[in-house]
Amino acid sequence: MPLELDVTAPSKDSFGAKDTLQVEENSYEIFRLDKVEGAARLPYSLKILLENLLRTEDGANITADHIRALGGWDPNADPSIEIQFTPARVIMQDFTGVPCVVDLATMREAVTALGGDPDKVNPLAPAEMVIDHSVIIDVFGRADAFERNVEIEYERNRERYQFLRWGQGAFDEFKVVPPGTGIVHQVNIEHLARTVMARGGQAYPDSCVGTDSHTTMVNGLGVLGWGVGGIEAEAAMLGQPVSMLIPRVVGFKLTGEIPAGVTATDVVLTITEMLRRHGVVGKFVEFYGESVAQVPLANRATIGNMSPEFGSTAAIFPIDDETVRYLKLTGRSAEQVALVEAYAKEQGLWHDPAHEAQYSEYLELDLSTVVPSIAGPKRPQDRIELTDAKSSFRKSVHDYAEDEQPTPHTNVDETVEETFPASDPAALSFKDETAVPVQSAANGATGRPTKPVKVSTADRGDFILDHGAVVIASITSCTNTSNPSVMLGAALLARNAVDKGLSVKPWVKTSMAPGSQVVTDYYTKANLWPYLEKLGYHLVGYGCTTCIGNSGPLSDEISAAIQENDLTAVSVLSGNRNFEGRINPDVKMNYLASPPLVIAYALAGTMDFDFATQPLGQDTDGNDVFLKDIWPSAQEIQETIDYAITQEMFTKDYADVFDGGERWKSLPTPEGKTFEWDAESTYVRKPPYFDGMAAEPAPVRDISGARVLAKLGDSVTTDHISPAGAIKAGTPAAQYLVEHGIERKDFNSYGSRRGNHEVMIRGTFANIRLRNQLLDDVQGGYTRDFTVEGAPQAFIYDAAQNYAAAGTPLVVLGGKEYGSGSSRDWAAKGTSLLGVRAVITESFERIHRSNLIGMGVIPLQFPAGESASSLKLDGTETFDIEGITKLNDGETPRTVHVTATKEDGSKVEFDAVVRIDTPGEADYYRNGGILQYVLRKMTQS
Template sequence: MATKNSYESILTTLSKPGGGEFGKYFSLPALNDPRIDRLPYSIRILLESAIRNCDGFQVMEKDVEKILDWENTAPKQVEIPFKPARVLLQDFTGVPAVVDLACMRDAMNKLGGDSNKINPLVPVDLVIDHSVQVDVAGSANAVQANMELEFQRNKERFGFLKWGSNAFNNMLVVPPGSGIVHQVNLEYLGRVVFNNGGMLYPDSVVGTDSHTTMIDGLGVAGWGVGGIEAEAVMLGQPMSMVLPGVVGFKLSGKLKNGVTATDLVLTVTQMLRKHGVGFAVPKESQNKVADFTFHGKQAQMKHGDVVIAAITSCTNTSNPSVMLGAALVAKKACDLGLEVKPWIKTSLAPGSGVVKKYLDKSGLQTYLDQLGFHIVGYGCTTCIGNSGDLDESVSAAITENDIVAAAVLSGNRNFEGRVHPLTRANYLASPPLVVAYALAGTVNIDFEKEPIGTSKDGKKIYFRDIWPTNEEIADVVQSSVLPDMFRSTYESITKGNPMWNELSVPSAMLYSWDPNSTYIHEPPYCITTDHISPAGSIHKDSPAAKFLMERGVDRKDFNSYGSRRGNDEIMARGTFANIRIVNKLLKGEVGPKTIHIPSGEKLSVFDAAMKYKNGGHDTIILAGAEYGSGSSRDWAAKGPMLQVEEQLYMMRDVVEALRNLERQNDIPQDELQAAQQPERICSAIELRQLHRSPYLQWYQRPIGGP
């Protein structure tokens, strides 16, 4: 039972300079605890939240003490409850959250209660940004054409979200075409300080997207979480989290000419994570040349050639320096007569309308257009895998010749199969470098020594010839990026656009489920991860594609897995459907297949799971220690559960269980060693042997069971 807050004695009034008060806040210095001075600022945000929400029920005094004693408790991985100030959603993860809220209303109604009481208890901001695809690129009408296609594909989803924005209190939906969620959060949604009925407290947010941490740049504590955690916070529950350690990273000096903030961030990331993604081509194949015809003209492609060059993502397009830097590179290149090969798919997708305004004011958008970097939409596009199709001739050249084609993007993710199914080499770069690589046409180049092209008068042009100085960039930022641009953009952001405003939605407080819908489906419950639950395109030969075609959906209207997260039938079929996943049961073969061991059939993972299920067989999934890492994704948890009905086991769980058993029982060492060596346990032979192990049979019970 909740009780009176025991920290009310430190409530302090913030007075206005001319008299009166702004409100009251919990003053940490008023605790007179010397440990506070040693707490990192991010931990102080957690401390203030715990103090403000300390009710003796959801948050206890002992939780406050854990945070105060951070230096001693954090190394012990203690858990604390955290109640963020608000929740941030995008449409891929937002649809299933709203589906669950609608389902809860139905349940309340069936129980005879007041269904209108089901509402988010903290502010929820949902930005529709993940649905626009780069179907049309390299043309002046790309924005309008892509938006029309976006609405054709997603009309039902958008209508559902628009219904939700009207039906639920405390929920703001930002219409499609407005920008990318994290840039909109940075430029508009972030409160920095809340004033809730006279109670002042720091803004904090959890978002169903790993890039939520962008908002930390404003001093707002932000975390990326899964959809299930976000829904719990929406409904007033604290989020249980391990009290985090804090790593300090000190930067000194200033960036040299030619080095962007993006380069710095990627370098810091590499230093912190020591993790890289690359590709290798056998030496004898490195000089392979694929001849093809592009729109009636002869063309060639080699390993490492760029086929996608995309200026995209919230992180980069929210930085005017790198955006205007890219535009200056384009201007210098155009002045010298450089061009981008016509078969390279170029695109520019800003995270907000502000970017277009300052590019237009600077007069530099013209040069980006000249190189093919027309604005294609205001959304995630290539970064989320919505890169659209490549030209058929380019696709054929890649697949028929097994070319390792490259994508260069100013995005945040280059997971296998994420950017495009046919680009095995995907590189993250700053917007100016995206333009430079598009001009070079290949990632297999040394910019210091090799020319990127030839000028109109026949001279070799090098990277240094087109790269702007920091002073040039600063000057154009100063003259082109103005405060009024932000004000005018966001004054009208929630008013939508004609296509959004024309969407007709019911006014009922309960949602009318359509059993034939392939987007929104009444779920079989009521209340990471790209390899488990992909977000990108639906492959034509996948179980999800078969399901859609059986219901009359044309291939051109498949859309993406992310767009169909409101339908459990699609998402269950999409689980382990990433085209780049590797299954050791198939001896390293790449693709979403497995072996149905009793019959020896090679099937999709979903079809095999259903065959096991129908045959009454328990199933087991063995995976490495990184299982579940990556983007926050609730369907990475729900999908396997629906496939195998909770009979989900991970390699680390099996190993830990056997280690525990070793301490209690006399287990044969050969079996124990086999179970503790992933390279052995993940071979088909070892799996079959281990399947007969009595100790593994002992462990085959639902996780968390007796």
């Protein structure tokens, strides 16, 4: 495999595909797809891959046989043919992007140490980072929330931001969108995405890989891209193509029209449920059909964004008139828009509803059948029709809470009156000093546990909390904040609610975190901000916030009430992730909903609510107000969109997108080709990946005498594995920070400290909801430490250190869908640095399996139909794995032999399937990881 694949390097052009495209006054070199037999019948996404191979054909890494294989693609075949895909660019967010830049900086030093040129460590394709994952909602519900949160963000992350500014100057083709600008995927579709690239005299389809799984949002714009681990992204930046098997492609036909009262969020939750049930892991999904033209670009982006939630590699829409309309609206140049249309039509990439490509599998959705929905309480694919939300909650809450009341109450008023009589002076004390009845999140009707608890606050008065109280209602995440129909729908609902005299319950933490400044502009033009702010939805920041666990703390009084009484509190958010332990440490149940429904639940104050039969409150005349009374019509939403959103907003807001203002530009920034590491930094430290690395890799070894670090069940996500969210006091990561002089208030989040491997190792497998089956009824980052007599309970990090000191390798046992979730490089990096040599599961999701190989950890699967349980493995065994050494002979074994020896000497033996799926992955594993492979290639060149 060659070190560099320059996108402008001459192609061997075995098919005579090179041609010229004239667009107005500009001329571009293109590679014609119609020169390859079979191209016309290919799905849109495979045509993108085919062009990529034609343009980068070098006769060695990418050959004419590869091109013929793709042109002759058999839609019914299982993936077996490896190709090398060279993405046009790399997109990053700062949580996952900072480690990329840290590793590149470290590679520069390592190249120098091995006698190479540090300048070789440089992005060869455009690499763009948007700093969007670091803002935390510390301040909310007030006019200065945005400014205060940005100020706090800079204080917390000063070291990281200085490092990124150094990287922007040190590396060519690396640009940074500073904090307070927008969310990476929304900035990508609104500004960074090209749809068709014009570079080096060539025109070719835009494509990208990103360090965030929701990179697939750009699929809505006809751009093929998906999330990869940070380590893969680094390799792509350094010219390494992405090894992949030609995938199966699922054709998803859209018919009908979305009915009134149904939102894009409802559509995407329905599609997520359908595709997760169908099974699309490792496949491309492609939308086609007569109704594609009726799907606005923003809705397409919302659907593409959720691709990781239904498990596909990509979920793409083709280019058509709607694509061109959106490019014009968002301020792309006339020259660029003309190129996109001309290129797509010339290459057969323009959507023609009359032409149906061949697909591997088929699904169909009549959009007119979609109904209002939410998803939860812990997985995005668990869709619930809104009419069933209350009964579903009542069923689910029993998994989190037990009934504390011998005789459940029958209505809200009785619960409040019996528990805290209205004569109680405290029950009448509110911040506006108006005597009103104490408010309650209790609805103790039969059918669910109840545990009403009185809470007294200095600024929000007194109220009753109970199981099911909605304590966070956040409009957040690029999934929906990029979509004007749901964002303006929410704002119009807020206006109607205020006009009816409704208010948000005092225990609800409200927040508005749009994905770009354009949202603020159109809210201002439509004069809707005052109504949102009246309900507490002030601007808190332009970033991912709640969706990634940056919801910020609840008030001390509410947090204490929840923890001391073990209340099952709820969050409702307009995001894409609702996994356990992700949103807030005080919240057990999390629901995804459209932005209008987020506000509706803030008004209701509880998940134990039926919008059809229960009023949200009363108007000034004492009449009940129901959700249907304040829900805006589709016509009004569209009229507001047409009036309030202009092209000038996009051109103005993105004119200085890389500038960052005085805060960014005033940061003291180091200079030079290599970075000057600060030994005292707790944010950015030089990682150990290349310590002691030789010019040639050592032979791979079998695994002997390994112990089980964790035995895990089904659907363990990268959120369970990778450090994320707040750093909890008393944990190994917190202990490390305290030892380095950091006060608890300055711990910040794991995401913000991803550039420090010492913090991240200590947070790996430390999710508060992780259930390690080596222990009974224990949640969190704990295991049994077999280096100590009696194998007592210990932190996973502490046990791993003891195993390392004893020279004992480690394995992890898992169930189905191991590693599903975000494309988190640290889920693999942390696993590797803890000393894990192998992960044995029933099945993997794509990104994490690949990332494990990229960090030198071998992914293995139990034999078909078998599991740790069926093999009666309890995790106390010692493991020997034989057959890995075949890789030294250039062969990737199909299976390896595993022997698990129990404490009584008995053995369990089985042949585990080796999930190194491509020759490229085998090369990475032989080298100890993808970065070591790239580094050795650099020095050899």
